[in-house]
Amino acid sequence: MTMTQVHIDTPVQPDAPAPHKMTARNVDVFYGSKQAIKDVSIDVDMDRVTAFIGPSGCGKSTFLRTLNRMNDTVSSARVTGDIRLDGDDIYSPQMDVVQLRARVGMVFQKPNPFPKSIYENVAYGPRIHGLAAARGEMDEIVEGSLKRAGLWEEVKDRLSDSGTALSGGQQQRLCIARAIAVDPEVILMDEPCSALDPIATAKIEELIHELRGRYAIVIVTHNMQQAARVSQRTAFFHLGTLVEYGETSEIFTNPREVRTKDYITGRYG
Ligand SMILES: Nc1ncnc2c1ncn2[C@@H]1O[C@H](COP(=O)(O)OP(=O)(O)OP(=O)(O)O)[C@@H](O)[C@H]1O
Numbered sequence: 001m002t003m004t005q006v007h008i009d010t011p012v013q014p015d016a017p018a019p020h021k022m023t024a025r026n027v028d029v030f031y032g033s034k035q036a037i038k039d040v041s042i043d044v045d046m047d048r049v050t051a052f053i054g055p056s057g058c059g060k061s062t063f064l065r066t067l068n069r070m071n072d073t074v075s076s077a078r079v080t081g082d083i084r085l086d087g088d089d090i091y092s093p094q095m096d097v098v099q100l101r102a103r104v105g106m107v108f109q110k111p112n113p114f115p116k117s118i119y120e121n122v123a124y125g126p127r128i129h130g131l132a133a134a135r136g137e138m139d140e141i142v143e144g145s146l147k148r149a150g151l152w153e154e155v156k157d158r159l160s161d162s163g164t165a166l167s168g169g170q171q172q173r174l175c176i177a178r179a180i181a182v183d184p185e186v187i188l189m190d191e192p193c194s195a196l197d198p199i200a201t202a203k204i205e206e207l208i209h210e211l212r213g214r215y216a217i218v219i220v221t222h223n224m225q226q227a228a229r230v231s232q233r234t235a236f237f238h239l240g241t242l243v244e245y246g247e248t249s250e251i252f253t254n255p256r257e258v259r260t261k262d263y264i265t266g267r268y269g
Pocket residue numbers: 031036054055056057058059060061062063074076222
């Protein structure tokens with residue numbers, strides 16, 4: 001039998017672009033009659049850390065909170081536009097908000113562990129979502145989450161101590177373990193290091209680095225060095241608008257917009 005050359009018709013695809021985990025289109029947010037976010041459209045990708053930067057009051061936290069409907073908890077807040085997670089409209093009446101917040105977890109500025117044991121802080125979410133059938137399974141989830149949050153070695157011998165007795169940096173890692181425990185797809189971090197000292201901050205930044213790829217991560221930060229260190233994409237907000245969004249290296253070295261350049265060179269903010 002002679003070998004024939006096989007012609008393959010399918011063109012070779014270049015590496016597929018990163019899938020958009022979340023998309024936001026033409027999003028406006030109002031607090032009463034005051035508009036805090038104006039016509040923002042952005043994509044959040046799975047294998048990237050996205051940083052939101054901009055001067056105080058520009059709407060970074062407000063926009064972040066639209067991504068898992070945390071704004072629902074503010075009675076005056078109203079969100080319009082289209083926000084999707086894996087293509088599903090998160091503001092549709094069919095969306096289960098409890099489920100959404102498990103898929104899109106959040107870590108806040110001030111570490112806020114529950115006044116419960118370290119173990120219970122992590123086990124709480126999996127328990128209400130029915131993720132563990134038996135104690136052994138729960139133990140595995142708790143251990144795995146604490147390991148991924150880089151806290152296991154420090155707490156494994158005192159899981160029944162109160163979460164609030166940990167240091168600030170440990171408490172923040174506990175909050176990250178708590179978010180991870182329900183197996184989220186996206187983690188939103190709202191200035192997660194602003195209450196921490198430089199060593200605790202470095203640990204969280206290292207952790208963000210390790211978690212990248214497993215979760216889509218969005219971080220709000222006032223600290224531009226931090227945005228440059230931890231993110232691959234940066235979005236610059238000003239007065240409720242998204243001025244510029246692109247590769248972090250480009251935003252910091254070659255911004256397209258004058259307002260971005262003025263902000264990153266410290267002219268205002
Ligand atoms: N619950 C609220 N009720 C009314 N107005 C609000 C509320 N939360 C935020 N705002 C207003 O919305 C605008 C955007 O605030 P937001 O906190 O999102 O900005 P930010 O960029 O995250 O600021 P910072 O960096 O200071 O945290 C501000 O003018 C703020 O005063």
